[in-house]
Amino acid sequence: MKNIYEVQSANKIRTAVIVAGFVVFVFLAVYILTNAFGYYMGYQPGGLGYFGMAFIVSGISSFFSYYYSDKIVLGISGARRANPQEDRLFTQVAENLSIGAGIPKPKLYVIEDSAPNAFATGRDPEHAVICVTTGLLSKLDRTELEGVMAHEISHIRNYDIRLMSVVSVMVGLVALLGDWFLRVRFFGGGRNRDSDSGSLGAIMIIVGIIFAILSPIIAQLIQLAISRRREFTADAGSVGITRQPQGLISALEKIASDTEPLEAANKATAHLYIVNPFKKSSNKAVATFAGLFNTHPPIPERIKALKSMA
Amino acid sequence: MNLIYVLLIIGVVLVFWVISTYNFFVSSKTRVGAAIQEIGNQLKRQAELIPNLESSAKGYLTHEKEIFNELTAARKAISSAVSSGNVNKMADAGKMLSDVLPKIQVVVESNPEIKGAEVVKDLMDQLRDTSDKVMYARRLMIDLTADYNVKLVTVPSSLVAGLFHFEKLKGFETPEDGAEMKVTGEEMKTPKVKL
Numbered sequence: 001m002k003n004i005y006e007v008q009s010a011n012k013i014r015t016a017v018i019v020a021g022f023v024v025f026v027f028l029a030v031y032i033l034t035n036a037f038g039y040y041m042g043y044q045p046g047g048l049g050y051f052g053m054a055f056i057v058s059g060i061s062s063f064f065s066y067y068y069s070d071k072i073v074l075g076i077s078g079a080r081r082a083n084p085q086e087d088r089l090f091t092q093v094a095e096n097l098s099i100g101a102g103i104p105k106p107k108l109y110v111i112e113d114s115a116p117n118a119f120a121t122g123r124d125p126e127h128a129v130i131c132v133t134t135g136l137l138s139k140l141d142r143t144e145l146e147g148v149m150a151h152e153i154s155h156i157r158n159y160d161i162r163l164m165s166v167v168s169v170m171v172g173l174v175a176l177l178g179d180w181f182l183r184v185r186f187f188g189g190g191r192n193r194d195s196d197s198g199s200l201g202a203i204m205i206i207v208g209i210i211f212a213i214l215s216p217i218i219a220q221l222i223q224l225a226i227s228r229r230r231e232f233t234a235d236a237g238s239v240g241i242t243r244q245p246q247g248l249i250s251a252l253e254k255i256a257s258d259t260e261p262l263e264a265a266n267k268a269t270a271h272l273y274i275v276n277p278f279k280k281s282s283n284k285a286v287a288t289f290a291g292l293f294n295t296h297p298p299i300p301e302r303i304k305a306l307k308s309m310a
Numbered sequence: 311m312n313l314i315y316v317l318l319i320i321g322v323v324l325v326f327w328v329i330s331t332y333n334f335f336v337s338s339k340t341r342v343g344a345a346i347q348e349i350g351n352q353l354k355r356q357a358e359l360i361p362n363l364e365s366s367a368k369g370y371l372t373h374e375k376e377i378f379n380e381l382t383a384a385r386k387a388i389s390s391a392v393s394s395g396n397v398n399k400m401a402d403a404g405k406m407l408s409d410v411l412p413k414i415q416v417v418v419e420s421n422p423e424i425k426g427a428e429v430v431k432d433l434m435d436q437l438r439d440t441s442d443k444v445m446y447a448r449r450l451m452i453d454l455t456a457d458y459n460v461k462l463v464t465v466p467s468s469l470v471a472g473l474f475h476f477e478k479l480k481g482f483e484t485p486e487d488g489a490e491m492k493v494t495g496e497e498m499k500t501p502k503v504k505l
Contacts, residue, residue, distance in 0.1 A: 092439045099348065100446030102341070102454070241449070 008240065011233040018229060019167075022222045026170045029215040030054075033177040036208020039201040040184065054180070058172030066165035070122045070129045073272065074109055079131050082108035090137055093149050094130060100241050101153050106130045115262040116140065116255045119272035120152035121161055128156040133262065140251050147238055147248030151274055154237025160230045164271075167223050174219045178212035221292055227271055228297045235302055236309065245306045252306075256299040271295035331461075331470040338458040342479055345451035349400055350392040352447045356407060356440040357388040362433070377417070380410045397451070401482055404444050411437055448482070455481040 034051050084091045087110060098105045106120070106128035116136035122128035130152045140148065155161070239245045255275050262277035276296045360381055384407040391399035414437075418430060458479050461467040 088435075092442075096439070096442045096446045099352070099443055100449045102345070102450045240453075243449075 008233070008236050011229065011236055015226065015229050015233065018222065018226050019163075022167065022170070022219070022226065025215075025222065026174055026219060029174050029211055029219070030177060032204075032211045033174075033181055033208055033215070036204045036211070037177075037181055037184075039204045040181075040208070051177070054173050054176040055169075058169050058176055062165055062169040062172060066123055066162070069161060069165075070107075070127060073119075073121050074129065074131065077111055077131065079109035079111045082110050087137065089142060089145065090132060093142065093145050097146060097150050097153050097241055101150075101157055103128070103153065103157055106153070106156060108132075110134060110137070113262055114138075115260040115277070116258055117262050117277055118148050118152055118274045120155045121272055122156065123161060123165075124159065125156050130156075135258075135260075136255075139254055139258070143242075143244060143247035144251035144254065146242050147244065147251045148274055150238035150241040151234045151248060153241065154234040155230070158230070158233060158237065160234065163230070164223075164227065167226055171216070171219045171223050175216040178216050181208055181212040224293060224295055227295045231296050232302065232305055235306055239306065239309050245309050249303050249306050252299050252303055275299060328470055328473075331467050332474060334461060334467070335458065335471060335474070335476045338454060338461075339479070342451060342454045342458065345447065345454055346395070346397050346400075349397065349404075349444065349447040349451060350395065352440070352443045353388050353400055353404055354392050356404075356444060357385045357392075359433075359436060359440055360385045360407075377410060377413055380413075381407075384410055397482060401448070404448075408441055411441065452481060455479045 030051055082090055087108070090108060090110070094108055095105055103125040106122070106125075107130070109129060109131040111131060111133045113133040114135040115133060116139045118130065118132040118136055120128060120130045130149065132148075136148065137145070235248065238248050242248075252275065262273070273296075276294065384403065387403040387406050388400075391403040415434065418434060459481075462471045462476060462478060
């Protein structure tokens with residue numbers, strides 16, 4: 001039995017550990033790749049170097065998706081603005097919970113889809129968006145809806161969208177460097193292959209190839225681990241706002257038992273939703289391995305964590 | 311020479327930490343103040359809703375004079391509490407109103423004619439919503455006060471608090487005469503529900 005304060009601080013520590021490990025890994029990978037690159041090409045470019053170039057490319061693309069995340073996602077999923085009269089329960093619950101969480105009221109959007117689901121996006125609490133499906137509004141009662149909305153509001157309050165954008169810049173960085181390295185291996189001939197500094201250079205190049213292949217995958221796996229940890233944190237934050245774990249528990253149960261896939265979701269937006277919108281029928285044998293590639297922790301595990309707070 | 315640099319860095323980090331901790335205490339205090347105003351704001355909203363309720367439900371609730379008297383009293387209490395700006399008075403006034411609401415609910419539930427009326431349904435919904443809003447406004451204030459008070463007593467932030475003489479925030483006053491720690495014989499019995 002843990003109280004929510006202990007759960008919240010444990011989650012903070014675990015996120016910090018994963019993020020720290022991630023940063024160390026990215027630096028190591030970048031260091032090895034740029035060095036191997038240098039050995040292979042026979043010289044190190046001045047100025048920004050390979051690292052700088054990769055950082056700029058990855059940074060610019062991620063910055064745009066971060067800065068315009070709300071507009072992009074809403075455009076993709078075909079959401080409409082919530083109407084205070086028509087979607088009264090939704091509006092009321094959002095108002096009340098933002099009072100409780102001490103953030104400005106997010107912009108509210110509705111997707112016309114009978115599969116119950118919800119997501120939050122936007123770069124900071126001032127530009128936050130919460131989007132729910134009509135299925136969610138019709139299938140959940142007020143307490144359950146409060147649980148789900150408080151989960152989304154916790155994501156906003158914890159700046160999870162910002163964290164995940166920073167993480168994806170770094171994943172993009174590693175992926176780009178790895179990609180470039182492999183490309184020049186195949187297409188560009190190294191100029192000074194003979195005047196290489198002997199065995200050290202050869203070792204660096206081999207290590208570089210291994211890193212070029214493996215590190216984008218590893219970086220992505222760590223990214224997913226961070227994403228799953230943030231889901232647990234948002235669940236705990238939801239209980240912190242509503243003090244009613246039962247609401248979120250029964251909402252998750254209802255959403256999980258609903259087999260309909262969400263048509264408005266696609267691979268790019270899947271990680272945003274409160275539960276995975278694709279609902280793969282899980283085969284136990286591959287479940288553990290597949291679990292590594294999930295953006296969300298399995299619902300039974302989330303319910304177990306919530307019950308320990310009840 | 312190296313030692314000087316190390317000490318310098320430690321010093322700079324320390325100063326930044328003291329500044330950020332100081333800022334935490336100051337800004338928390340301001341946010342608690344804002345949260346108190348928010349409670350007043352929501353109570354006022356609630357109070358303003360009552361005349362609407364009265365005028366549209368009066369036709370149905372002609373026999374329930376007493377409820378209307380209580381409602382009016384609660385409304386007056388809320389306006390005076392909000393203008394005084396005292397948290398505890400606000401809490402008391404809010405409680406007066408939330409005591410009346412179940413009574414209205416009983417009347418509405420027991421009378422199918424009233425229950426069916428769209429106006430009344432709408433108002434019951436509004437009333438639940440507004441009392442939720444007051445509850446969440448109070449929750450925010452309680453949470454902020456708790457954050458502040460925890461930092462005030464835990465090491466190392468307590469050192470900064472001591473340095474600048476920050477004091478404990480009160481939050482809501484609850485009677486702590488020991489009665490809340492006791493369980494009466496009545497409460498030990500399992501409640502029986504007759505259907």
